[in-house]
Amino acid sequence: MPKTIKEIAQDTGYSRTTVTLVINGKADEYRISPKARAVIENYIGEHGYRYNQAARSLKLARSNTIALIVPDIANAFFARVTAELERLCRAEGLVLVTTSSGENPLVERQALENFVARGIDGIVLTPCEPRRRLPSSSSRPGPPVVLIDRRFDGDEGYFISSNHFESAQTLTRAMIEGGAGAISFLTGSQSNPTTLQRISGFRDAISDQPDAARHFAVRSIDTDTEEGGRRLMGDLLDSGTGLTSGLIFGSLLIFNGAMREIRARYGAIPTDLMAGTFAYSEVLDYMPNPVYVVRQNERAIARHAFESLLCLMQKQPLAPSHIFVATELLHFGSHQSVTE
Amino acid sequence: MPKTIKEIAQDTGYSRTTVTLVINGKADEYRISPKARAVIENYIGEHGYRYNQAARSLKLARSNTIALIVPDIANAFFARVTAELERLCRAEGLVLVTTSSGENPLVERQALENFVARGIDGIVLTPCEPRRRLPSSSSRPGPPVVLIDRRFDGDEGYFISSNHFESAQTLTRAMIEGGAGAISFLTGSQSNPTTLQRISGFRDAISDQPDAARHFAVRSIDTDTEEGGRRLMGDLLDSGTGLTSGLIFGSLLIFNGAMREIRARYGAIPTDLMAGTFAYSEVLDYMPNPVYVVRQNERAIARHAFESLLCLMQKQPLAPSHIFVATELLHFGSHQSVTE
DNA sequence: TTGAAAGCGCTAACAA
DNA sequence: TTGTTAGCGCTTTCAA
Numbered sequence A, B: 001m002p003k004t005i006k007e008i009a010q011d012t013g014y015s016r017t018t019v020t021l022v023i024n025g026k027a028d029e030y031r032i033s034p035k036a037r038a039v040i041e042n043y044i045g046e047h048g049y050r051y052n053q054a055a056r057s058l059k060l061a062r063s064n065t066i067a068l069i070v071p072d073i074a075n076a077f078f079a080r081v082t083a084e085l086e087r088l089c090r091a092e093g094l095v096l097v098t099t100s101s102g103e104n105p106l107v108e109r110q111a112l113e114n115f116v117a118r119g120i121d122g123i124v125l126t127p128c129e130p131r132r133r134l135p136s137s138s139s140r141p142g143p144p145v146v147l148i149d150r151r152f153d154g155d156e157g158y159f160i161s162s163n164h165f166e167s168a169q170t171l172t173r174a175m176i177e178g179g180a181g182a183i184s185f186l187t188g189s190q191s192n193p194t195t196l197q198r199i200s201g202f203r204d205a206i207s208d209q210p211d212a213a214r215h216f217a218v219r220s221i222d223t224d225t226e227e228g229g230r231r232l233m234g235d236l237l238d239s240g241t242g243l244t245s246g247l248i249f250g251s252l253l254i255f256n257g258a259m260r261e262i263r264a265r266y267g268a269i270p271t272d273l274m275a276g277t278f279a280y281s282e283v284l285d286y287m288p289n290p291v292y293v294v295r296q297n298e299r300a301i302a303r304h305a306f307e308s309l310l311c312l313m314q315k316q317p318l319a320p321s322h323i324f325v326a327t328e329l330l331h332f333g334s335h336q337s338v339t340e
Numbered sequence C: 001t002t003g004a005a006a007g008c009g010c011t012a013a014c015a016a
Numbered sequence D: 001t002t003g004t005t006a007g008c009g010c011t012t013t014c015a016a
Helices: A005-012 A016-023 A034-047 A053-060 A076-091 A105-117 A164-177 A193-206 A226-238 A252-266 A282-286 A298-313 B005-012 B016-023 B034-047 B053-060 B076-091 B105-117 B164-177 B193-206 B226-238 B252-266 B282-286 B298-313
Strands: A065-070 A095-100 A122-125 A145-148 A158-162 A183-187 A216-220 A246-249 A274-277 A291-295 A321-325 A328-332 B065-070 B095-100 B122-125 B145-148 B158-162 B183-187 B216-220 B246-249 B274-277 B291-295 B321-325 B328-332
Touching: A005 A016, A005 A034, A016 A034, A053 B053, A065 A076, A065 A105, A076 A095, A076 A298, A076 B076, A076 B095, A095 A105, A095 B076, A095 B095, A105 A122, A122 A298, A145 A298, A158 A164, A158 A298, A164 A183, A164 A193, A164 A246, A164 A274, A164 A291, A164 A328, A183 A193, A183 A226, A183 A252, A193 A216, A216 A226, A226 A252, A246 A252, A252 A274, A252 B282, A282 A291, A282 B252, A282 B282, A298 A321, B005 B016, B005 B034, B016 B034, B065 B076, B065 B105, B076 B095, B076 B298, B095 B105, B105 B122, B122 B298, B145 B298, B158 B164, B158 B298, B164 B183, B164 B193, B164 B246, B164 B274, B164 B291, B164 B328, B183 B193, B183 B226, B183 B252, B193 B216, B216 B226, B226 B252, B246 B252, B252 B274, B282 B291, B298 B321
Parallel strands: A065 A095, A065 A122, A122 A145, A145 A158, A158 A321, A183 A216, A183 A246, A246 A274, A274 A291, B065 B095, B065 B122, B122 B145, B145 B158, B158 B321, B183 B216, B183 B246, B246 B274, B274 B291
Antiparallel strands: A291 A328, B291 B328
């Protein structure tokens, strides 16, 4: 049962200041006598000491805690960002707290409020609504914020993301070169800036294709869910176009829903159907279909976000900026399946 | 810039007590005059108020925070548990903080220390070492702990998990019935109790098979990584047995490593190779091979863990116990791939 | 029905 | 080199 500073001071006969100095490693700096130091260190070695973070936070008005708010931590992309961010935090003696907003602006706002109330030192945020002024607390201005993955029009500040425009452009071109004569881009809500950028990239890549309007199309739906994917796919199949030789999916959920719908109608997935996606999963490598994936570098995103945040937290001047983190285009399907 | 209670009291002319009572919704209980109440509420409506969690924690010696420590939050199983737990916490006004131990006992211990120092109210833990006595703080006994997913021999307390023995048993039987005449179980370290239980289940399921020793075998390796998977697979292929008709993988990492090794040697994965695993991913559904997956119910695990923890946090008597959460056996591969 | 005051454990300014 | 002290913002007991 570790002691408090007060108890240590009483039991050793030294003052709270002396004990604090020893504990915080400032014994040398303040020239605490070796004897006092030894006594206190021995005492702690024997009885233990654990600082009280609440007391420290109250006094210092900082908490050694940073917050991460993302739409869904069960999404592999965000899970990987979280894992890396948490590692970085731990290395710096910080604690990471996380919230999934579920794309719900209300949840996002409440989480922000709550974190500010807790005296959080910094926030990494993937917003689901345009960013209003951040709440600030009575004792100090609001904590610094770094946005990752997406940013709404008009929002300013520090932003780390993949280049969604370029990703979609590259993906689309690769699929066309790979032989997709017609591509449907099935994606979630266009109120998501990432979606918009990808659509732009897609449009750009097809702009020089003959008869682009007939062979290439974007279909979006507000609900980025499996059901949404089914509906998008259903509509596509019901349309004059029918199933295109290539499909790009805005998310894994839509991918799954669409696949389900194809199966429901055809009984199976045509093995020559070319799929493109931005959601990397190792397991995609085992699909019989040709698959193109834009893989994002979650670790680099987390690292940049963390570094920016640390600078801001230390009040170091840092110009508002947008850092692009490189992506990697992977192609699965060169491993043909064979029967033994 | 929200005010503190003191400021509100000064500005409205009421005392801190009165303000506190109104803020905490105890106005009726303490019969605050409607007028005082109205004045204070108006003031807050205008200027805002945000409680200071550090001050409250210090005073109450609790933090409305619970901690989750898992080996790796980027692992889909734990990511799903985290997402659900975080939702449950939010509904109760609690905040969830997470740490990935990376299977490193030192990190685990430090995380525990750190969380106790922060006055965490409860801990959900997937331990990577036998549990020692939990650190307790000077102000109070240590927070309650609920273990999930695995528990070491001799550890006691509250434990929620799938039935790993039964899962492996069911999986193995299904694969045998599905036609796997020989199965190799490739898995991570046997110092992980989950691994041991699965091995037992596997052994039990093959016990009535003729010539079991020749056709069924367990191969384990200490490093649960892709490289480990490659090595396990390499050793299997080099052995007298060679590739068995069925393979069970202890983790997705080992699955990936093993697949990579097969490809490296054969150029492709035999489509009739039967795979079994405990790591559910939607994308497994698209594999050309027959795949059996034991899907765990992460939401139920999170829910039980949370409920147990809440009981303990409220000092409600709760007998140490082990809750098993049902799993589901899925079979992918009935959707045959076809060429259009 | 409201107010005064103590104190949670810590830090840091100031004093000795 | 060490000690004293004043809060940080909040809750809560006790008094009025």
